[in-house]
Structures are given as C-alpha cells and as structure tokens.
Amino acid sequence: MTTPLLSLTWTDHVTGRQGFLVVDRLVRGVASGGLRMRPGCTLDEVAGLARGMTMKEALHYDPAARYVPLGGAKGGIDCDPRDPEAYGLLVRYLRAVRPYVESCWTTGEDLGLSQDLVDRAAAEAGLVSSIQAVYPLLDDESAARRRLADAFAVEVDGIGLDELAGGCGVAESALTALDAARVPYPGTRVAVQGLGTMGGATARFLTRAGLTVVAVADIKGTIFNPAGLDVEALLTARDAHGTVDRSALRRADRELPGEAWLSLDAEVLVPAAVSYAIDTGNQERIRARWIVEAANMPVLPAAEALLAARGVTVLPDVVVNSGTNAWWWWTLFGDIGSDADGAFTHIRRSMRALVEQLLARAEADGTSPRAAAHALVADRLPVIAERFGQYR
Incomplete structure (x- = not known):
C-alpha cells in the first residue's frame, strides 16, 4: 500500500479528543471523502478509508462522462456522536482543517454524522461549503450548486434522495450477484446490521425488489421475524442514529441479542454500520x-479469507457502497438531473455494470471480488494520472 499524500492528527484544546485527516491521492488537485465520528476512531482507520475512497473514485472513471473522478481522502473524529460535546468538537475540527476543505478536500456525511449536521458545522466554522474545493472544476458553478441543492430537497416516500442513493447502489450490487448466480429474489432472506442512512435505504430497496428482510440489528439488539419484517414501519420508527423504537414491533417480531444477525438463516448479510464488525472469531457463525x-x-x-474458504462471497465496500459518493458528483457535474427516477436509473445501471465487471474479473483471474476490485483500480489509476497529471 502506498504512503498517503497527507496525514495529520489534530488534538482539540477543549476536550483533548483527537481528529484525523488523510489525503491519499489528489486528482486535478482535489480529493473526495466523508467525515466520520465514532468513539475509538484512529488514524490507521482513517488512512484505510482514504485509500478506499481513492479506489471508489477510480472504479467510477468513465472518460466520456462529465464527472471525472477525484482523489481519495477521509476525516475522522474520536468521539461518540451522541456526546453533548460532539457538535462543538465537530465545529472546532472543521475550523482547524479549514485550509484543506477550502483547497483540496471535499467532504460530507459519514458514520455518526448527517449531512445537515456537517453543513451546519461547516457554516459555523466559516466555510462556504463542505465541498467547495471542487467548485473550480465545474463548468457552471451556480447551476451545479443549484442542481445539487434541488436533489437534496427531493424526498421519496418520506426519505431524502441523498439518503436513498447509496442504498440503491448497495441493493443493486446484491441483486446483480443474485442474478449472476441465478438465484430468484422471492424466498431470498436478508439480515441487515444497522438501519441508518445506508442500511435503511438498502433494506427498503431489497424489500421492494422482492427479497425478505428477516433481521435488522441496531445498538439495542437484533429484531427478527423469519416471515419478514415490516421494513417501512421500522424506518418510520427509527431515530436519527438508526435506533428503532421497540413499541413499533409487531407481535411476531422477536428481539434477539446484538450479534444474532450474524448467525440467522439468511442468504445475504448486509453489514451497514461499523467497521470491523466481522472478525476471525464471529465469522464461523455466518x-x-x-x-x-x-x-x-x-x-x-x-476473516474474509476464512469465509472464502467456506464458500462465502464478500462483495467489497469499495464497490458496493460507492453509489453515494458517485451520485453526488454525477449530480453536481451534470451527468444526471436532480430528480429521483433519473438518479435511481443511473445508479442501478452504473452499479450493475461495475459489479458484473467485478465478478467477471474475479472469475477470470481466479481471485476474490476484492482482489478483482484492486486489479481494476490498478488498471485505471495510471490512465487517470496520465490524463490529469500526477500529484504524488
């Protein structure tokens, strides 16, 4: 793995807590990657996420598109987002890294932080926008910003388009894998860890495609019903952190321990919450x-190596959850408009093509989907660097 272009650790003078920023690579002088907040966040974690963003950007490279992938970066803050001091800490962090946000790092919501919260804190920290570094690359900045703002204002059945875009991509990735294996959607069971932005949207799209979501795990435990959960009711009953109000459960819904989602009878597992959820110890229960x-x-x-030996296929994050980031840029650069139907159509088409390519490369090379993703990135990064120059 290459050394990142920039790596820094910041210590808050008020709380003593730490924040991190890693810029893995620049393309046209800009890198893209969200800002997360969770207790125990580390510099190594953020560096791995930044490298993942470089891969996500490269995987969506289309020389004919208006959106040209950026470099990869990531930010992280070691704090529980529910802590009363969390918002002030977020503002001070953004104020400290303001020169990077202004010049080269475009950021947004990630684990523990909503886009609304990031936007509010960014304004308080004196920033024009959390993605202002990309503005000089736009043909028509005012039209592009208006298009993205319009897209963020769109709701579909009570959920914002910005929340649904990533889940649409995750669901399409799963459906593409099922299609490749010729597995019908009806009767295919799904367990989801996390009912926040990504997990909630994924559960909705998979349910509407005909799959059965039998389990959802949140911070309070696992909600299980072998006949299928009422996903829409659970989405309505969740709080801002994805925790479900148990009073909304039906009589047949059961409450199980937190890790029960791993070992239930389900063909598809969707870890949509924290990093490092599946390790060498608990993988054997899957x-x-x-x-x-x-x-x-x-x-x-x-754990992935052990799972592969048992015939369990892991569809990697750098492909599966890349739809959120790509949707932002497709919209901003003008490859799609601000309407939901156009967004979902583009996301589905792009993610299906990418996953099909991934699975074909893995089969041809005799490797895992993750190794195939790395191979695709290795093919594309030199092409991007040749076109736009090398910033390393």
Whole structure:
C-alpha cells in the first residue's frame, strides 16, 4: 500500500479528543471523502478509508462522462456522536482543517454524522461549503450548486434522495450477484446490521425488489421475524442514529441479542454500520452465502479469507457502497438531473455494470471480488494520472 499524500492528527484544546485527516491521492488537485465520528476512531482507520475512497473514485472513471473522478481522502473524529460535546468538537475540527476543505478536500456525511449536521458545522466554522474545493472544476458553478441543492430537497416516500442513493447502489450490487448466480429474489432472506442512512435505504430497496428482510440489528439488539419484517414501519420508527423504537414491533417480531444477525438463516448479510464488525472469531457463525459490505471495512481481511474458504462471497465496500459518493458528483457535474427516477436509473445501471465487471474479473483471474476490485483500480489509476497529471 502506498504512503498517503497527507496525514495529520489534530488534538482539540477543549476536550483533548483527537481528529484525523488523510489525503491519499489528489486528482486535478482535489480529493473526495466523508467525515466520520465514532468513539475509538484512529488514524490507521482513517488512512484505510482514504485509500478506499481513492479506489471508489477510480472504479467510477468513465472518460466520456462529465464527472471525472477525484482523489481519495477521509476525516475522522474520536468521539461518540451522541456526546453533548460532539457538535462543538465537530465545529472546532472543521475550523482547524479549514485550509484543506477550502483547497483540496471535499467532504460530507459519514458514520455518526448527517449531512445537515456537517453543513451546519461547516457554516459555523466559516466555510462556504463542505465541498467547495471542487467548485473550480465545474463548468457552471451556480447551476451545479443549484442542481445539487434541488436533489437534496427531493424526498421519496418520506426519505431524502441523498439518503436513498447509496442504498440503491448497495441493493443493486446484491441483486446483480443474485442474478449472476441465478438465484430468484422471492424466498431470498436478508439480515441487515444497522438501519441508518445506508442500511435503511438498502433494506427498503431489497424489500421492494422482492427479497425478505428477516433481521435488522441496531445498538439495542437484533429484531427478527423469519416471515419478514415490516421494513417501512421500522424506518418510520427509527431515530436519527438508526435506533428503532421497540413499541413499533409487531407481535411476531422477536428481539434477539446484538450479534444474532450474524448467525440467522439468511442468504445475504448486509453489514451497514461499523467497521470491523466481522472478525476471525464471529465469522464461523455466518451461514449466509453473500456478505454485501454497505459499511466501510466491516470484514477484517483474515476473516474474509476464512469465509472464502467456506464458500462465502464478500462483495467489497469499495464497490458496493460507492453509489453515494458517485451520485453526488454525477449530480453536481451534470451527468444526471436532480430528480429521483433519473438518479435511481443511473445508479442501478452504473452499479450493475461495475459489479458484473467485478465478478467477471474475479472469475477470470481466479481471485476474490476484492482482489478483482484492486486489479481494476490498478488498471485505471495510471490512465487517470496520465490524463490529469500526477500529484504524488
């Protein structure tokens, strides 16, 4: 793995807590990657996520598109987002890294932080926008910003388009894998860890495609119903952190321990919450055929090797959850408009093509989907560097 272009650790003078920023690579002088907040966040974690963003950007490179992928970066803050001091800490962090946000790092919501919260804190920190570094690359900045703002104002059945875009991509990745294996959607069971932005949207799209979501895990435990959960009711009953109000459960819904989602009878597991959720210890409990990584880095490498030996396929995060980032840029650069139907059509088409290419490369090379993703990135990064120059 290459050394990142920039790596820094910031210590808050008020709380003593730390924040991190890693810029893995620049393309046209800009890098893209969200800002997360979670207790225990580390510099190594943020560096891995930044490298993942470089890969996500490269995987969506289309020389004919108006959106040209950026470099990869990531920010992280070691704090529980529910902590009363969290918002003030977020503002001070953004104020400290303001020169990077202004010049080269475009950021937004990630684990523990909503886009609304990032936007509010960015304004308080004196920033024009959390993505202002990309503005000089736009043909018509005012039209592009208006288009993105319009897209963020769109709601579909009570959920914002910005929240649904990533889940649409995750769901399409899972459906593409099922289609490749000729597995019908009806009767295919799904367990989802996390009912936040990504997990909630994924559960909705998979349910509407005909799959059965039998389990959802949140911070309070696992909600299980072998006949299928009422996903829409659970989405309505969740709070801002994805925790479901148990009073909304039906009589047949059961409450199980937090890690029960791993070992339930389900063909598809969707870890959509924290990193490092599946390790060498708990992987042996998994009975699913596919793990679809909606979260960033949820399966540890050693666990993935053991799962592969048992015939469990892991669809990697750098592909599966890349739809959110790509949707932002497709909209901003003008490859799509601000309407939901156009967005979903473009996301589905792009993600299906990417996953099909991934699976074909893995089969041809005799490797895992993750190794195939790395191979695709290795093919594309030199092409991007040749076209736009090398910033390393």
